[in-house]
Amino acid sequence: MAKTAKEWIKTPPFPTSHFVDSRIYTDETLFKEEQEKIFNKSWIIACHESELPGAYDYRTFSHPGGAPLIIVKGEDLKIRTFYNICPHRGNTLLYDPVGNAKRITCIFHAWMFDTKGNCVEISRSKQGYQDRYTCENASLREVRTEIGYGGFVWVNVDDNACTLKEYIGDSMSMLEEQLSMPLEVFHYHKAIVDTNYKLWHDTNSEFYHDYMHYFNRATGMMQPGYFDRKYTGYPNGHASVGSMEIKYDAYQGSKARSVGWPGLAPGGWVLIDIFPGMTFNLRTSVLRMDTAIPLGPNKLIIEFRGLGLKSDTPEQRAERIRDHNFIWGPFGRNLHEDLLGVYGQGKAMREGTDSKWVIHGREENSTIHDEVGMRHFYAEWSKKMNRPAFNPLGDNKLTQAA
Ligand code: FES
Ligand SMILES: [Fe+2]
Numbered sequence: 001m002a003k004t005a006k007e008w009i010k011t012p013p014f015p016t017s018h019f020v021d022s023r024i025y026t027d028e029t030l031f032k033e034e035q036e037k038i039f040n041k042s043w044i045i046a047c048h049e050s051e052l053p054g055a056y057d058y059r060t061f062s063h064p065g066g067a068p069l070i071i072v073k074g075e076d077l078k079i080r081t082f083y084n085i086c087p088h089r090g091n092t093l094l095y096d097p098v099g100n101a102k103r104i105t106c107i108f109h110a111w112m113f114d115t116k117g118n119c120v121e122i123s124r125s126k127q128g129y130q131d132r133y134t135c136e137n138a139s140l141r142e143v144r145t146e147i148g149y150g151g152f153v154w155v156n157v158d159d160n161a162c163t164l165k166e167y168i169g170d171s172m173s174m175l176e177e178q179l180s181m182p183l184e185v186f187h188y189h190k191a192i193v194d195t196n197y198k199l200w201h202d203t204n205s206e207f208y209h210d211y212m213h214y215f216n217r218a219t220g221m222m223q224p225g226y227f228d229r230k231y232t233g234y235p236n237g238h239a240s241v242g243s244m245e246i247k248y249d250a251y252q253g254s255k256a257r258s259v260g261w262p263g264l265a266p267g268g269w270v271l272i273d274i275f276p277g278m279t280f281n282l283r284t285s286v287l288r289m290d291t292a293i294p295l296g297p298n299k300l301i302i303e304f305r306g307l308g309l310k311s312d313t314p315e316q317r318a319e320r321i322r323d324h325n326f327i328w329g330p331f332g333r334n335l336h337e338d339l340l341g342v343y344g345q346g347k348a349m350r351e352g353t354d355s356k357w358v359i360h361g362r363e364e365n366s367t368i369h370d371e372v373g374m375r376h377f378y379a380e381w382s383k384k385m386n387r388p389a390f391n392p393l394g395d396n397k398l399t400q401a402a
Contacts, residue, residue, distance in 0.1 A: 008355045011398045017375050018361040020389040021396060025196035025346030025358070030385075030392055031297040038276050038384050040065035041158045043167045045278050045291050047071055048305060049151040050184040052079060056100045056115055060084055062301070063157060064197070064277070064293045069143060070094050070104070071153055074115040079147060081155045082117050082140035093140075104140075113140050150179035150280070150287065150307070171238035174270050177263035178282055186321055187306030189330055195342040197277050197294040198381070200302055203338050204271065204279040204290065205239060205373035208362060212341055215333045218251040220244065220269075229368040237275030237380030239373045243268050246284060254326070259285040259319040262309075273373065275380055286324040298347045304328070304335070356396070 012019045024030055046061040046069065058072040061081075068084040070093065084093050091108040094101065103120065104113045112121040117140035125134065144156045146164040149172050154164050161167070172179070193200070203209060207229070210216040220226050229242040245267040248254045260266055261282060272280040277292030287307040294300050306328065308320040328335050349355050360378065364370040378389040390396065 005354060008353060009399070012357055012359050012361060014359070014361045016388065016390040016398075017379065018371075019357045019359050020378055021392050022346060022350040022356060022358050024381075024389055024392050025199060026297050026350045027393070028297060030387075031294070033385060034276075034294075035065045037386075038381070039063070039294075041156075041161055041384070042276055043146070043154045043156045043161070043164050045152045045289065046081065046145075046155045047153050048183070048185045048289075048307065049079065049147055049153060050182075050307075050310065051098075051188075052153075054100070056102045057098075058094060058101055058115075059098050060094055060096070061155075062293055062295075063155065065157055067143075067157055068092065069155065070140075071145070071155070072101070072104075072115045075102075076116075079145060079153055080115070080117065081143040081145040081153075083143065085141070086111060087119075087138045087140065111138065117142050150175075151183050152289070167236055168238070168274070169235050171234035171236075171240060171274065172272060172280070174240050174243070175272060175280060175282060178261055178270070179280075179287075181262065182310035183287065183307045184310045184312070185305050185307050186317065187324055187329070188304065190301050190303045191330075191339055192295075193300050193302065193339055193342060194298055194344055194347070195300050196297055196346050197292040197300050198377070199342045199345050200290070200292050200300060200338075201273065201277050201279070201377065202374050203341055204281070205273050205377055206362075206369070206371050207241070208369045208371070209338075209341060212337050213334050215251050215254070215327070219246050219248055219254070223247045223250065227367055227369070231366050231368075231370060231373045231376070233372070233376035237377055237384075239273045239376050241271045241273075241368065241373070243270045245269075248284075257284045257319075257323055259316050259323070261285060261287075273377070275377065283327070284323065285320050286328070288324070288328050357390075 047059050052073040055075045058070055061069045063069050070082050070084045073079050086093050086106040088111050091106055093104050093106055110123040114120050119135040119138035146154050210221050225244040229244050233239045246269050249256050267284055269283045279290040281288040289305040291303040306324040325332055327333050360371040360374045362371040366372050382389045
């Protein structure tokens with residue numbers, strides 16, 4: 001065997017927590033199990049309250065566990081979530097991604113529901129059902145919904161899951177003050193990428209890949225404080241990365257940000273990863289929120305939202321939008337680089353080579369280039385899946401002592 005081939009297949013010289021089997025990014029069966037054991041049991045961000053400003057506003061949402069959902073604001077201004085499925089014969093109820101509907105009428109046989117999920121009309125009810133079945137017997141299926149941590153709308157399709165507060169624990173404490181005032185979404189786009197959702201979350205959990213971002217190298221990596229940023233892991237797989245001051249003017253064509261954020265030091269940057277695929281990224285003047293919604297093991301929707309303060313003046317808002325687009329807009333400085341990083345990653349390695357492993361072995365005192373954030377994630381993944389990430393299918397023989 002050629003030397004290089006041996007190098008590719010032998011077990012890395014690390015403890016088993018420091019590498020994973022590359023099939024966790026490609027295997028269909030594991031993906032279905034992740035939907036059931038991870039996504040269908042976790043609190044997931046469906047949208048932000050500012051995207052449903054008025055009564056009867058709704059958004060549809062593809063839940064990463066597979067269920068189609070409707071998020072709707074009732075006439076009582078409470079936000080509720082329902083399956084986007086008619087209780088009669090299972091037709092889709094709402095088709096548009098965004099809209100306003102006082103009544104939700106199924107196009108199939110015209111059953112009608114209000115925004116609290118009650119059935120308010122069954123067409124030709126008496127004639128067909130007499131008194132055997134009435135509106136009392138039908139309703140939309142509600143999904144647990146909580147608003148929190150910056151006004152995001154969180155859903156959990158598991159009726160028996162813990163509360164959102166218990167799920168998040170202390171992991172959001174670094175942003176408590178910064179997220180305590182009303183926020184507003186000013187930017188939304190989504191990318192559909194050939195990759196696994198975990199690989200995207202990895203880019204938000206390790207900063208070693210700042211080597212890919214020329215902008216971050218100039219404004220971050222080469223600045224004091226960068227290598228002092230520490231990872232802190234929290235229960236349920238969440239993690240935060242300490243703050244630092246970004247020197248925006250260290251990059252030609254960029255300048256110090258004139259608009260800041262209440263409670264954040266000038267030029268400050270705080271990042272918090274929420275398991276299994278959401279990231280709060282507050283960088284000086286803009287909060288970016290990523291939500292990973294896998295469509296399969298190698299197909300991912302990433303929803304990107306940019307937020308400012310609801311109280312912004314038009315000038316402040318324009319500045320935030322400019323700052324956002326410069327770094328994180330689809331044509332901005334950094335985002336497409338991250339997308340290039342993950343495009344094809346995992347699948348190509350597994351199916352295009354004989355490699356078995358993806359390495360998470362950097363140790364640097366839990367600071368910014370340490371891969372402890374990824375290891376923390378995969379420890380939780382292994383616990384939820386009841387399968388070790390280095391041996392998820394139970395058939396790996398380690399080829400050298402771990
Ligand atoms: S399936 Fe909706 S009314 Fe029949
Ligand atoms: Fe990045």
